[in-house]
Amino acid sequence: MINVNLISEQDRLRRVGETAGRIAFFVAVAVFVLTMASITVQQTRIRGLRNSTEAIQGQIARLQARKSEIDSLQAQIDSKRPLVDLLRNARDSEAKWCNALTHVADATPAGIALVSLRSSDTLQPKVKEQGAAPGKPARYEGFTITGQAERTDLVGTFMTNLQNTDSFGEVYMDSVRERKGAGGKQLFEFSVQAIMAKEKPTT
Numbered sequence: 649m650i651n652v653n654l655i656s657e658q659d660r661l662r663r664v665g666e667t668a669g670r671i672a673f674f675v676a677v678a679v680f681v682l683t684m685a686s687i688t689v690q691q692t693r694i695r696g697l698r699n700s701t702e703a704i705q706g707q708i709a710r711l712q713a714r715k716s717e718i719d720s721l722q723a724q725i726d727s728k729r730p731l732v733d734l735l736r737n738a739r740d741s742e743a744k745w746c747n748a749l750t751h752v753a754d755a756t757p758a759g760i761a762l763v764s765l766r767s768s769d770t771l772q773p774k775v776k777e778q779g780a781a782p783g784k785p786a787r788y789e790g791f792t793i794t795g796q797a798e799r800t801d802l803v804g805t806f807m808t809n810l811q812n813t814d815s816f817g818e819v820y821m822d823s824v825r826e827r828k829g830a831g832g833k834q835l836f837e838f839s840v841q842a843i844m845a846k847e848k849p850t851t
Contacts, residue, residue, distance in 0.1 A: 773820040803821075813845075824836055
């Protein structure tokens with residue numbers, strides 16, 4: 649005779665089902681909690697990134713505004729640069745010519761009286777340089793100096809003195825002629841061209 653306890657089996661199956669249900673519930677709760685925690689972390693990270701992005705955008709806006717100011721200042725500087733360069737060149741040129749005048753005075757020996765000095769940047773010496781190519785003559789910066797000398801050798805001394813200064817490179821005789829001065833004294837009127845040193849000819 650087989651005795652089957654159906655009630656006990658049903659109770660066991662019921663307890664197994666309840667246990668499985670509780671496990672499934674706890675698993676579902678755990679998954680939900682983990683999901684919510686993950687969403688919270690992601691939202692926190694997104695807020696942090698958004699805040700960082702807004703901060704970076706603010707810095708970019710400030711830098712762009714600063715760049716606009718710098719560009720405006722640079723444009724003002726560029727617009728005035730030609731005038732600044734002109735003034736600087738004029739100042740340098742003035743110093744150069746004044747220094748050359750001082751050297752002319754220092755190079756003048758006793759027995760010579762200067763009559764005139766005329767500056768120019770288009771001097772064309774009558775004596776051409778050796779090897780000069782034919783065609784349009786070169787032009788130079790310098791002085792045309794006229795004066796009176798008691799003797800012709802003083803004119804040569806004057807030219808040598810000029811050439812030995814820092815201001816002048818070459819000195820050319822333009823003209824010299826004899827005439828009678830006051831009381832019948834013999835004088836020599838001369839004209840020389842003194843070329844500024846270290847200046848390239850302009851064409």
